[in-house]
């Protein structure tokens with residue numbers, strides 16, 4: 098399973114990268130705005146800075162919503178770096194653009210997916226990744242993980258190669274459950290990834306080992 102970090106914060110991207118388990122980055126216009134990145138040049142430079150940190154895929158989202166503009170913007174984003182994956186919203190012109198990009202060998206991430214039908218369309222259009230937003234579904238009392246299960250079943254039924262990128266991950270159990278279901282990738286905040294480290298028995302056990310070691314060392318003095 099691949100781990101992507103869902104942020105435009107360079108410090109957090111570096112931290113996740115240094116942990117040695119990072120496979121890529123996803124961003125969106127809200128995450129860019131959160132870091133105070135605005136204006137075409139700044140946005141482009143920020144994508145380049147992210148690509149300089151990580152080895153894996155970097156999703157860069159188009160702002161355009163009509164076919165011609167999505168294609169123009171997406172081709173430009175893809176030309177920035179081989180790591181760029183063009184993030185396209187699940188709308189009619191977006192689906193057409195996914196098909197176009199796929200025919201040109203440009204990798205895509207179909208975003209804002211909330212139903213199995215949308216995920217089926219994304220796969221048929223040749224998306225590289227599909228991003229079901231599980232946290233936002235949970236927020237409205239709908240089972241986000243059940244959607245991942247449905248998409249896994251549908252993709253396996255037909256051998257679709259589109260990778261399931263579970264997005265809007267909020268906590269470590271989202272990650273563990275996505276792994277059990279067979280999501281190909283998760284993307285979430287650094288806090289959800291580092292929370293996987295934690296277990297009180299690990300902390301207690303380590304404290305005991307270190308104390309026993311110190312006691313034994315004291316005894317032989």
Ligand code: E4P
Nearest residue numbers: 103123124125232233264265
């Ligand atoms: C997906 O790529 C989105 O950037 C993201 O996961 C949305 O997450 P949120 O619901 O926490 O904003």
